[in-house]
Each structure stands twice: as structure tokens, then as C-alpha cells.
Amino acid sequence: MGRYAHTLSPHLKEHMPRKPYNWKNGPDLIQQHSIAKHRILQSYLAAYFRTLVSSPNQDVLRLTLVDGFAGGGMYVHNDTQELVKGSPFIFLDATREAEFLINKDRRKPIDLQVDYFFIEADHHAYSHLDKVLRDGGHGERIGNTIQLRHAKFQDEADGVIEFIKRKSPKNGRSIFALDQYGYKEVPAPLIRKIFSQLPSAEVILTFGVDSFLNYASDGKLTQALLDDIGIPDILQGRTIEEIKNSEKDWRLFIQSGLYRTLVTRCGAKHFTPFFIRNRKGHGDYWLIHLSQHHRARDVMIEVHWDNNNYFIHYGGPGLDMFQIVGYDPEHDAQHKGQSELGFEFDDIARSASITALNEHIPRRVYANDEGLSFGELFATTCNDSPASAAIYRESVGFLLEQKIVEVINPDGGKRRSAQQIKPNDQIVAPSQRQLFLS
Ligand SMILES: C[S@@+](CC[C@H](N)C(=O)[O-])C[C@H]1O[C@@H](n2cnc3c(N)ncnc32)[C@H](O)[C@@H]1O
Numbered sequence: 001m002g003r004y005a006h007t008l009s010p011h012l013k014e015h016m017p018r019k020p021y022n023w024k025n026g027p028d029l030i031q032q033h034s035i036a037k038h039r040i041l042q043s044y045l046a047a048y049f050r051t052l053v054s055s056p057n058q059d060v061l062r063l064t065l066v067d068g069f070a071g072g073g074m075y076v077h078n079d080t081q082e083l084v085k086g087s088p089f090i091f092l093d094a095t096r097e098a099e100f101l102i103n104k105d106r107r108k109p110i111d112l113q114v115d116y117f118f119i120e121a122d123h124h125a126y127s128h129l130d131k132v133l134r135d136g137g138h139g140e141r142i143g144n145t146i147q148l149r150h151a152k153f154q155d156e157a158d159g160v161i162e163f164i165k166r167k168s169p170k171n172g173r174s175i176f177a178l179d180q181y182g183y184k185e186v187p188a189p190l191i192r193k194i195f196s197q198l199p200s201a202e203v204i205l206t207f208g209v210d211s212f213l214n215y216a217s218d219g220k221l222t223q224a225l226l227d228d229i230g231i232p233d234i235l236q237g238r239t240i241e242e243i244k245n246s247e248k249d250w251r252l253f254i255q256s257g258l259y260r261t262l263v264t265r266c267g268a269k270h271f272t273p274f275f276i277r278n279r280k281g282h283g284d285y286w287l288i289h290l291s292q293h294h295r296a297r298d299v300m301i302e303v304h305w306d307n308n309n310y311f312i313h314y315g316g317p318g319l320d321m322f323q324i325v326g327y328d329p330e331h332d333a334q335h336k337g338q339s340e341l342g343f344e345f346d347d348i349a350r351s352a353s354i355t356a357l358n359e360h361i362p363r364r365v366y367a368n369d370e371g372l373s374f375g376e377l378f379a380t381t382c383n384d385s386p387a388s389a390a391i392y393r394e395s396v397g398f399l400l401e402q403k404i405v406e407v408i409n410p411d412g413g414k415r416r417s418a419q420q421i422k423p424n425d426q427i428v429a430p431s432q433r434q435l436f437l438s
Contacts, residue, residue, distance in 0.1 A: 020181060023072030023128035030075035030084050036276055037287060041090050041177060041204065043303045044289075048175070048202075049098035051299050053110050062113045064164045064174040065091045068153035069185070069206075070118040072128035087177055088118045088129060092138065115167065119149045119156050126150040153178065157190055161197050172198025182208040188230035188265035195267045195292060202296055203268070207286040212258065213251055216240050231261045259286075266290055270297035270382070274304060294379040301388045305350070353387045357395035362404050365427050374407070375423030393418050396427060406430045 021028040053061060067087050075084040085093070095114045103109040118133075120126040130148060133139070142148050147163075149156055164174045176194060178186045186205060194201050215221055221240055226232050234257045235243065240250075247253040263271045268290035276285055289300040364381070365371045372380075378392050387395075397418020399405040407415035408426045415421055 021071060021075075022124065023122075024124045026128070027074040027076050027083065028072065029078045031078050033276055035077070035084065037179070037206070038084075038087065038090055040287065040303060041087060042094060043306060044204070044300055045091070045094035045175075046098060047299045047303055048296075049094070049102060049112075051295065052173075053102050057108075058110055059108055060111045060113060062168045062173060064115045064117070064160075064167060065095070066117045066119070066160055066174060066176040067091060067179075068117075068119050068157075068176060069179040069181075070120040070125075070129055071179070072120075072125040073132040074128070086129075087179060088116070088133065089136065091116060091177075115145050115147070115163070117147045117149065117156070117160050117163075119151055119153050119160075121150070121152045123150065153185065154187075154190060157194070161194060164198055164201075168200075171200035173200040174198055174202070176201060176203045178203060179206045180208070183212045184225070184229050187228065188262060190230075191290065192230075192265065192267035195290075199292055202289065202291040203266070205266075205286075205288045205290065207262070207288060209255060209258070209286050210284045213254060216254060230265055231258065234258055234261050263288070263290065268292060270294050272297060272300050272304070272386075294382055297382060298378075298389045301382070301386065302390070304386070305388060350391065353385070353391050354395045354398065357385070357387060357392060358398055358404075361392075361395060361399060361427070362429075365405050366429050371405070371426050371428030373423065374421050374425050374427060377427060378423075393421055396421055403430055 021030075052063075070088050071086045073086045073088050075086060076082070077084050095112060099110075099112050102112075118129060120129055126148075130142070133142060133146070133148070138146060161172075164172050168174070178191075180186050191203055191205070194203060212221075217240070219240060221235075223232065223235070226234055234254065236257070238246075243253060244250045259273055263273075270291050270293065272289045273286050274288075276287055289297065291297055291300075360381075361377065364377060374392070374396065377396075378389055382389075382392075396405065396407065400407055400415065400418070405427050406429070407421055408428060409415060409420075409422070410424050415425060
């Protein structure tokens with residue numbers, strides 16, 4: 001039995017996708033696929049800080065970092081037995097490193113005014129986190145810049161939102177990491193509330209898609225539960241049995257509906273869903289980044305491209321990647337490989353993305369006499385593509401070279417190469433082609 005010996009109520013067990021951590025006797029074991037998630041958080045925070053402080057005249061940056069499911073703060077790696085830091089330390093270390101990197105070459109240093117909320121419902125985890133934060137030299141910050149709460153995130157959310165509104169009234173700049181075990185602790189309306197009150201908030205949500213599907217498969221998914229999670233319309237008036245009987249791949253059917261409903265109900269303009277795959281074969285989950293600005297999404301997409309070992313994104317490489325969103329070969333007896341339908345963030349995927357965009361972009365551009373601006377092209381299609389702005393630029397550069405499109409700057413001049421392209425430039429069909437067509 002060992003360190004997982006604590007008992008759970010049968011009701012809670014049903015909803016547990018992964019073995020819950022237990023910090024009763026010190027740090028608990030962590031598996032490699034959870035470390036992948038830590039890497040992403042780390043890389044994202046580093047990229048986030050870099051993007052935010054790009055103006056040379058800035059002298060203060062106000063930010064609030066919320067770890068709504070903070071855990072016990074420290075783990076032991078299951079394979080290597082090394083100590084591994086949990087998400088609260090990832091937040092603290094990312095800020096410290098960013099402060100150093102940002103200011104090392106600046107004449108006028110930027111004052112990073114960062115507040116942290118670490119919220120943890122479990123008593124042992126909370127006490128362990130308190131201890132390791134103090135051991136790590138953060139004791140004096142607890143109660144000042146670090147708010148450590150032994151509570152449920154749902155119960156603290158309103159207070160946290162109010163704090164952020166007071167601190168950053170203009171934009172509510174904040175990141176919420178909501179690393180729930182399963183799928184029901186963060187109802188969609190709660191995320192919608194965060195976005196409606198804090199325009200610059202970003203949310204990184206863990207959603208246990210496998211456990212959701214298993215729960216559904218066992219026939220336990222009720223309308224009441226869906227109402228509680230704030231995604232009432234997934235079943236579209238049918239029962240799981242009816243869906244199973246009529247849909248060839250009912251898991252795929254539910255996942256597509258689930259994903260679309262979830263992001264719509266959360267009220268975010270931009271989003272990226274990614275699978276994190278448990279190599280042991282079950283317990284896959286989504287890490288969904290939600291934000292209100294396409295630039296934030298682009299930063300996250302770049303992070304995914306940089307960490308391609310950890311992510312498999314099922315979908316196509318062009319502007320229609322969600323046609324087969326959530327396809328999981330593990331659940332398809334006919335298909336055991338990943339390369340045919342799976343999308344991985346590697347060099348092959350990069351060139352596949354460019355090829356697909358090379359086909360899709362002209363269609364968009366030709367659909368309208370005036371074409372569209374590069375900024376508009378990216379902002380209106382990026383949610384449906386795994387490509388980053390850099391990849392879009394590369395594709396438009398190729399189309400320019402091939403004379404399939406022209407790119408006109410705001411003064412009416414023509415751009416010659418991908419590097420020159422700016423968001424306000426207009427991508428249009430080439431004049432010769434228009435003559436030819438008319
Ligand atoms: C997946 S673990 C968090 C791991 C942590 N984010 C990390 O990366 O180190 C989920 C944690 O959320 C806690 N928890 C469960 N329900 C919660 C709730 N409603 N509000 C806050 N914490 C909760 C659990 O006790 C557990 O420690």
C-alpha cells in the first residue's frame with residue numbers, strides 16, 4: 001500500500017483519473033508525463049515574461065500568478081528518485097530567472113511586482129507546501145507577496161479576482177494554472193467569469209479527458225454532472241448508449257463535442273488544446289491554454305513547437321486541425337501508429353504545416369477582392385491551426401516568392417520577403433492573376 005494508502009470516498013474514487021498524490025510522509029512520487037507539464041509551464045512563463053517586457057521604456061510590471069491546485073510543492077521522481085519541484089516553485093523560479101535575464105542588459109531595470117496565490121484543498125499537501133516554501137527561504141514572503149490558502153480554488157476564486165482587479169485595474173494581468181486531477185473541479189462558468197472580469201488573464205487548464213470518457217463509458221455520465229461542470233450540451237439530448245449505438249467512433253464524437261463546448265463555454269477568444277500522453281497507455285489529459293489575445297496564444301504555440309517530445313496533437317497541420325481533434329490511436333484497434341493521423345511538433349510537422357498553409361492561405365486571400373491583412377489572417381485562423389506566427393510568415397513568404405500572392409504595405413509598396421511582412425500588410429491576389437481571371 002505504501003504512500004498511496006490513504007482512503008478515498010467511493011464517490012471521489014470514481015472521478016480520480018490519476019493516482020492522487022499524497023504528501024503525508026514527505027514528497028510523493030511523480031511520473032515523467034507530469035514532468036512534461038512542468039516543462040511546458042516553465043517554458044511558457046519564460047516566454048511570457050520576455051514578451052511582456054519588450055518595451056524599453058517600461059519600468060514596472062504588475063502580474064499575479066495563481067496556482068489554483070498547488071499540490072505539496074515537492075516530489076521524488078519515480079524513475080530517477082531525484083527531488084523534483086512542484087508548480088509553486090516553478091512560478092517562483094520563473095519570476096526570479098526572468099527578473100535576472102530581463103534586467104541584466106537594461107540601463108533602467110524593470111521592477112517585477114508579482115503576487116502569488118497558492119491554493120490547495122488537501123491538508124497534508126497544504127502543510128507540506130508551507131514547509132517546503134519555508135525551507136526554500138520563502139517564509140517571509142508568506143502572507144505578503146505569497147498568499148498560501150488551505151481551501152478549494154472554487155471558494156477562493158472571487159477573492160483572487162477582486163485582488164487582481166485592485167492591483168491591475170486596467171488589464172487584470174494574471175495567469176491561472178488550474179491543474180485539477182480530473183475534469184469537474186473547474187466549471188466552465190468560473191473560467192468565463194475570470195475572462196469577463198480580467199481581460200488580460202490567461203488560464204492553463206488541465207482536463208482529464210480519458211477519465212471523462214471512461215466515466216461516460218461506464219454509463220455514469222449524467223446530465224446533472226454535465227450541468228455542474230457547465231457543459232450541459234455535449235450529449236445533445238441523447239444518452240451515451242444511444243451515441244455508442246449510432247456513432248462509429250463514439251469517443252471521437254464525444255471528444256470533439258466536449259472540446260468545442262468547453263472552449264465556447266469558457267468564453268476565451270483564443271485557445272490551444274494539447275494532449276499529454278501517459279506512456280503507460282491510459283490517463284491522457286488535455287492541457288488547454290485559454291486567453292483573450294492571439295499574441296498570448298502564439299507564445300504558447302511556440303512553446304509547443306519547442307517541446308515537441310512531449311506533445312502529440314491530433315489533427316491536421318493546416319487551418320482545419322480540429323476536424324479530427326482528439327483522435328487517439330490507442331482507442332482505435334485499426335490504427336496503432338501515430339504518423340498518419342497524429343500531429344507531432346517536429347520538423348516533419350513544421351514542413352507539413354507550411355505545405356498545408358500554402359494551400360489554405362490563397363483560398364482565404366482569393367475569397368475577398370481586397371484580400372486580408374497578415375494580422376487578420378493570423379488572428380482569425382490561428383485557433384484552428386497548430387502553426388505559430390513564424391510559420392504563417394514563412395508560408396506567406398513562400399507564396400510571395402511563387403507569385404501566388406502579393407503583400408502590400410500600408411504605403412502601397414510591395415513586400416519582397418517574409419522577413420519584411422508586418423501585421424498591417426495586406427495580402428492580396430497578384431494583379432496579373434486578377435487580370436487573367438477577369
Ligand atoms: C494534480 S495535483 C497538483 C499538482 C501541482 N499543480 C504540481 O504541478 O505540482 C492536484 C492538487 O489539487 C488538490 N485539489 C483537489 N481538489 C482541489 C480543489 N477543489 N481546490 C484546490 N485544490 C484541490 C489536490 O489535493 C492535489 O494536491
